[in-house]
Amino acid sequence: MTTTLRQPVYAGPVDHVAYGHYGPGRLHLSPDWNRPLYPFQGRVTADGSSGFRAEPGRYHLYVAWVCPYAHRAAIVRKLKGLEDVVSLSYVDDERDGRGWAFRERRGPDPVNGFTLLEQAYDATEKGYGGHISVPVLWDRHTGGIVSNNFPDITLDLATQFERWADTSVDLYPDALRPEINTLNGWIYHDVNTGVTRVARAATEDERETERHRVVAALERLDERLAEHRFLTGATITEADVRLWVTLARFDAEHNRGHLVSERELRDFEHLWPYARDLYQRPAFRETTEGLPAAWDQPHGRGA
Ligand SMILES: N[C@@H](CCC(=O)N[C@@H](CS)C(=O)NCC(=O)O)C(=O)O
Known part of the structure; x- marks a missing residue:
C-alpha cells in the first residue's frame, strides 16, 4: 500500500519590497x-x-505566537483541556503586505493548506478587503470563518464545549459574570490597549496621560491581588487570562526603556507573584515563548 503524504505548502519569505507593509488599506x-x-x-x-x-x-x-489576543484563545483552549477537541495552528511571526502567512518557522496550515491567512477570509467572503487578524475560529463543516472576534472566541471555548472539557475549570461562572465583564472592560481599555496607546502617542502630553492611566490600573490591580489570589477570588477566570497576556509582555515589550512605568513588573508586590503563579501552569507556560528565567521561580505564596 502506498501512502501519499501531502507536502506542506508555505508562503514565500517575508518581502516588504515586493508586497509592502501590512496595514495600508487593511488596518x-x-x-x-x-x-x-x-x-x-x-x-x-x-x-x-x-x-x-x-x-x-x-x-x-488560527493563532499567532506574537499576538496577545490570539494567545488568550490558546490559553483558554488548554485550560479547558480542549486540545483534542479544537485543533490549533500558528501563523508565522512576521507579516508583509499579504498579512499573516504560513511559513516553515511555525509550520503549515494543517486544515486547508492555505499559504496566506487571507485565503481563509476570502473563502468566507469573496473579495474580502478588511482586516486579516488573528485569532480566527474556522469551521470545517461550512468551510468558513465562524469568528475573528477575540472576546467571543475565548468565551465560547470557555463555556460551550463542556461535554468534552475539563469542567473543574470554570472560567466564566454565572455568579461572577457581571464582575468579570466589568473587570474585562477596564482592563481592556487601561491595560491591554493602554500599553499600545502609550507606544503610539502623538505628543509627549498624550504619552504622559496614557502612561499614567496604565500605571494607575496596574496599581489598582496590585491592590486587588493583595486580597485575592486571582482577580475575582480563589479561582482563575477569563479576567485573569485577559490580563496575563499583557503582563507577560510588559517588561520585555511594552515597558522597554521604561516607556510606560518606572517600575518593572517584578517591582509590583502582588502582580509579580500572581503572574508567575499563572505561568507555572501548563496552559500558560506552553503557549508562551521567551520569558526569562525569573518567571520560573515559585511564587512563594501558600499553594
Ligand atoms: N485588537 C483586536 C484583536 C485582534 C488583533 O488585533 N489581532 C492582531 C494581531 S495581535 C491582528 O491580527 N491585527 C491585524 C488586523 O487587525 O488587521 C481587538 O481589539 O479585538
Missing part, C-alpha cells in the same frame, strides 16, 4: 481607539442554536 486605527470592525462574529453554542454547534473535531483555531 484601520481609529483615533479614538474604538476597536476596528471584526466582521465575523458567529457564536458556537452547545445546543447548536446559533448555527455553529460545539462538536469535537469541527473547529480550528
Whole structure:
C-alpha cells in the first residue's frame, strides 16, 4: 500500500519590497481607539442554536505566537483541556503586505493548506478587503470563518464545549459574570490597549496621560491581588487570562526603556507573584515563548 503524504505548502519569505507593509488599506486605527470592525462574529453554542454547534473535531483555531489576543484563545483552549477537541495552528511571526502567512518557522496550515491567512477570509467572503487578524475560529463543516472576534472566541471555548472539557475549570461562572465583564472592560481599555496607546502617542502630553492611566490600573490591580489570589477570588477566570497576556509582555515589550512605568513588573508586590503563579501552569507556560528565567521561580505564596 502506498501512502501519499501531502507536502506542506508555505508562503514565500517575508518581502516588504515586493508586497509592502501590512496595514495600508487593511488596518484601520481609529483615533479614538474604538476597536476596528471584526466582521465575523458567529457564536458556537452547545445546543447548536446559533448555527455553529460545539462538536469535537469541527473547529480550528488560527493563532499567532506574537499576538496577545490570539494567545488568550490558546490559553483558554488548554485550560479547558480542549486540545483534542479544537485543533490549533500558528501563523508565522512576521507579516508583509499579504498579512499573516504560513511559513516553515511555525509550520503549515494543517486544515486547508492555505499559504496566506487571507485565503481563509476570502473563502468566507469573496473579495474580502478588511482586516486579516488573528485569532480566527474556522469551521470545517461550512468551510468558513465562524469568528475573528477575540472576546467571543475565548468565551465560547470557555463555556460551550463542556461535554468534552475539563469542567473543574470554570472560567466564566454565572455568579461572577457581571464582575468579570466589568473587570474585562477596564482592563481592556487601561491595560491591554493602554500599553499600545502609550507606544503610539502623538505628543509627549498624550504619552504622559496614557502612561499614567496604565500605571494607575496596574496599581489598582496590585491592590486587588493583595486580597485575592486571582482577580475575582480563589479561582482563575477569563479576567485573569485577559490580563496575563499583557503582563507577560510588559517588561520585555511594552515597558522597554521604561516607556510606560518606572517600575518593572517584578517591582509590583502582588502582580509579580500572581503572574508567575499563572505561568507555572501548563496552559500558560506552553503557549508562551521567551520569558526569562525569573518567571520560573515559585511564587512563594501558600499553594
Ligand atoms: N485588537 C483586536 C484583536 C485582534 C488583533 O488585533 N489581532 C492582531 C494581531 S495581535 C491582528 O491580527 N491585527 C491585524 C488586523 O487587525 O488587521 C481587538 O481589539 O479585538
